[in-house]
């Protein structure tokens with residue numbers, strides 16, 4: 001049980017948090033033939049685009065309604081209309097998804113109303129899906145934007161239908177990489193089930209090389225699939241922040257759901273596998289029985305290096321929950337837990353305190369820890385503190401393969417244990433004569449004169 | 453008219469801008485930032501431009517006043533290097549919340565400035581205005597003034613909220629802030645007849661350090677660089693230089709011109725990219741210094757150095773000439789650097805099959821025409837699809853561009869080289885030119901191309 005506190009500073013230093021609108025954008029990037037756009041000024045889009053390009057090392061389709069001072073004050077109806085028409089004419093997407101920004105929310109644009117008017121004015125857009133989500137920058141954080149975007153997609157696009165046997169929905173949280181999602185798909189399919197994954201970054205941002213140039217996303221959940229989600233037998237939501245979307249699906253199409261708070265760790269993976277066995281009525285395939293054994297073996301081999309280690313983690317709530325719990329289950333102490341936004345998970349964290357704060361807060365508390373875990377922006381802190389550093393989360397701009405990192409299921413957990421265990425091993429301190437010297441004595445020889 | 457609107461107007465009115473000289477007064481007032489097309493726009497905002505221009509000042513705390521989007525999504529993502537303080541890489545933002553938006557964010561800003569000064573004690577704090585806080589009417593100038601008086605430190609407002617325009621405008625508004633609040637406020641310990649300013653050089657990947665040894669060899673002192681690897685005090689005493697070199701086309705022309713107007717410092721426009729451009733820049737620098745009273749022997753020493761350095765560079769380039777001659781390059785940059793890179797590549801015999809001139813000025817376009825001949829393929833607004841086609845059909849063999857468009861080339865299984873902000877290599881000066889050519893050669897001749905272009909065996 002953790003005490004959840006919010007940083008009291010006026011000034012955020014070295015942000016851990018990123019904004020809601022780009023969280024929504026990333027969710028939209030998991031849809032097939034989609035063009036996401038931010039309703040705001042050009043800079044917000046440019047920053048989001050650069051961020052994702054550097055993380056995924058992939059082309060990122062993302063547009064802007066290009067608001068300026070005057071259009072903001074007058075209202076953005078014209079800009080949204082033009083943006084939709086221009087995107088439609090130039091990129092021919094199946095779906096345009098718009099997220100608001102702080103600027104247009106401050107003004108209070110009625111975008112839903114605008115879209116209704118635009119639909120009336122332009123019957124030629126009848127086949128184009130348009131989804132709008134409200135995501136002011138000055139509220140909440142990245143994963144909230146993702147969560148709202150997915151909920152909105154469900155509310156607007158899913159159609160109720162009679163149950164298609166074996167079809168299941170998977171609502172994937174923002175803490176899952178394309179590699180994680182691929183693992184989830186393989187696992188679900190191994191039980192003879194047909195998953196529809198929303199959003200599906202493994203289809204769009206997995207690094208495939210298309211034969212033709214596409215101005216929109218290439219791959220991801222198709223519009224038809226989203227509509228069919230109402231006919232699924234069941235919904236599995238991965239990550240607490242997917243609960244609202246799962247609830248919306250149930251409300252709209254009567255599809256029952258279960259939220260898996262995480263699928264990293266032995267017991268967490270067991271729950272996932274057991275659920276699939278139950279849903280499918282099939283026995284657990286041999287492959288997973290073998291992988292389960294390998295994970296247990298990794299835990300046995302690795303626990304020597306994990307026991308008693310103190311860890312500092314800075315991550316969005318659902319990633320913090322997944323990784324923090326795994327490490328606690330391996331015998332580590334979560335010495336520092338910093339996160340970006342509220343979540344019902346926070347007070348259940350296996351840590352004394354969870355702080356909603358920034359990387360400066362993390363750095364101040366992390367002295368004496370054995371490992372730092374956060375996104376690439378932790379690099380300066382790691383250098384200053386000289387503590388081993390594992391990059392997790394988003395953005396990872398100074399490492400290759402961010403999209404293919406795997407940390408879910410038996411296999412993903414196994415490899416993560418190896419990776420972290422190797423960091424501990426590589427940084428283990430060799431014994432020297434000084435190791436057991438009483439600290440007092442050592443001080444007499446080396447401390448500067450001022451202390452006496 | 454608000455002070456910001458006036459500033460924007462003033463910047464648009466820039467008399468030293470070649471484009472402006474051909475315009476009527478009314479046209480000039482309209483400004484040079486094209487209206488963006490919603491749904492078909494690209495590029496950063498004015499705040500982004502201001503940050504690019506000023507963040508390289510290393511010992512200053514750069515505090516962004518706005519919601520998390522502006523700083524949280526973008527901090528520590530630029531390649532400017534520092535020889536001293538790392539403070540410029542620390543992300544400071546007021547991260548305003550809903551209550552601030554309703555009741556105003558000035559209090560939070562004031563408190564933030566205090567926290568930054570108490571914790572980090574920088575020589576100055578730069579406060580960047582952004583869209584939301586501008587819209588709700590936070591008076592950044594007044595807060596900075598009050599905080600500066602209270603804490604006894606320069607607290608400088610950088611009033612370039614994103615929605616006033618593009619990056620280029622932001623560069624210029626940043627320049628205005630330096631002129632209004634920083635330049636001329638400190639005096640250097642001593643001056644010499646060999647003191648220069650370099651303006652518009654950001655020390656990306658350490659490029660300033662690539663050319664500094666050349667100036668050092670001539671005994672020329674870089675009194676201030678605005679803003680690569682600069683300390684606050686160096687910018688503050690830049691008015692004592694004898695001459696200014698303005699790098700990178702027109703990005704900071706306003707500073708350069710006003711240094712001339714106010715303090716009589718003459719300037720020239722030069723580039724560090726390419727052998728002949730580098731030599732020309734050294735030559736011009738020495739010429740201006742001698743005009744301002746430096747001993748004339750500087751000119752001879754300069755020529756001697758140029759001769760030596762050029763010979764060395766050509767010798768190093770020699771082995772590449774045969775390998776690169778006739779290779780077809782597609783050059784997509786912001787436009788401002790086009791002509792200097794064009795001439796650099798032509799020096800080793802590469803053929804430029806197209807270059808983007810989207811953001812280039814009339815002068816830039818003229819220079820490109822001079823270099824590439826009348827039938828220069830200047831592409832005003834090439835779509836990614838067209839670039840992709842050009843590469844896929846091998847009408848271009850390598851693309852040089854910024855990071856965002858890299859996948860156009862890579863997904864066509866064609867070589868690409870980063871020549872914008874986030875690049876990892878330094879390409880300035882004689883050494884830089886050799887490095888650029890070496891990187892092009894490495895990209896073109898990497899053995900992966902043959903492998904990835906071959907279809908899978910079961911597909912043949």
Ligand code: SF4
Pocket residue numbers: 040041042043044045047103497498499500518521522581582583584613614615
């Ligand atoms: S456009 Fe405005 S809100 Fe967006 S990043 Fe630029 S300054 Fe910030």
